[in-house]
Amino acid sequence: MRRISLFLIKLLAGFIGLSLLLVLLFKFVPVPVTATMVMDGNGITKDWEPLAEIDRNMVSAVIAAEDGKFCSHDGFDRKAIEDAMANNAKGGRIRGGSTISQQTAKNVFLWQGGGYFRKGLEAYFTLLIEKIWGKRRIMEVYLNVAETGIGTYGAEAGAQRYFGKSAASLDPLEAARMAAALPLPKERSVKNPRGWLRGHGSTIAARMGQVRRDGLDYCVYD
Template identity: 50%
Template sequence: MRGRIWRRFLLSLFAAAVLVPLSLVLFYRVVPVPATPLMLLRLAEGYGLSHDWVSYDEIAPVMIRSVIAAEDAKFCQHHGFDWEAINDALDAAEGGGRLRGGSTISQQTAKNVFLWPGRSWVRKGLEAGFTVLIEALWPKRRILEVYLNSVEFGPGVYGVEAAARHHFKKPAAQLSAREAALLAAVLPNPIRFSASKPSAYVNRYAGRIQGRAGDIGPALMPPCPAQF
């Protein structure tokens, strides 16, 4: 009798572990993400919360190209994980270098939307699971839309619409190539760096992003129309 109860409990636990993430991913495939764990954490820390959701078509194509150039050049080719970048990061760490991030936009979206900040193996495992789900159930266009509406661009500033209005007093649809590159340049550390008051480093990095973004087709059509 006791063994049967334990089996039912474990089966229920397993079902919940599968169905809850699956339901969340399916829900956010069509529904705007109202807030993320990081937004709530930063709010509790006193950073405030500015977040305005916009559709993919309300984001300047140059912003989409810039964020791919800065964060994930192989976004259209991979299925959630850039194994070459991960191996390079591990090799650098083993060689005594600084540990670099190898996260794709898909991984960052999974982390930003569904999980808490941190570097534990448990969280990384959950991140990998959510990454597999969103790559399987969302088109690439939706991944970009959710990412650009959820990522942190400054203290208390989330999503490209709030960032464009905060830094440049205009909607995301009207961002110039330079403004888009500056916003993409602060993503590695949006608390430290500012797009509207860029340091020398941010200015240089934005210049490189702007150059690379020009190599990506208009609004990503090409290089990955099949996934859209």
């Protein structure tokens, strides 16, 4: 038992040390590849861009669509999590309560899919990046590793694919349509959305004005 306990302690210490090293490294260095990218059978198209080269419309769009409390929470939107759990308990369409911080932690350090073990690791990495990276870096990494289409990762690659232009010059509607597709990028059309998806993109575009007016992106630009 003593040997087993010692082994487990060393294993835990090694994991904590490695995770801290990676989080510190990626605070300054672009994330080269993620597990999601490696496991994508469609190949990888990506182009890392600093946040200064990504239009503010894209930041406003993802906050409006994914996480309106991004600048005010500590990595977890407890109300959204509770609402998602209550909704999912009723059955029907599954809703998520993950913040941009949680999605970034999952995308960079973990794998897709559920399970309590992965969720626990996601919470751990979320706490680390909130403390070590800060909000601006979290947003920068998120907009560079998020899947924006089939085999396409990041805002720059998505902007080039759908609109033939740089992410630095996205207009509000283009950014809103990209944000609308983020939860299901392999299934949702960005360039020619129809029906509910088209309306959802327009709703996000309208919310972007509120993001600017209410300063909901202040932690990214102040």
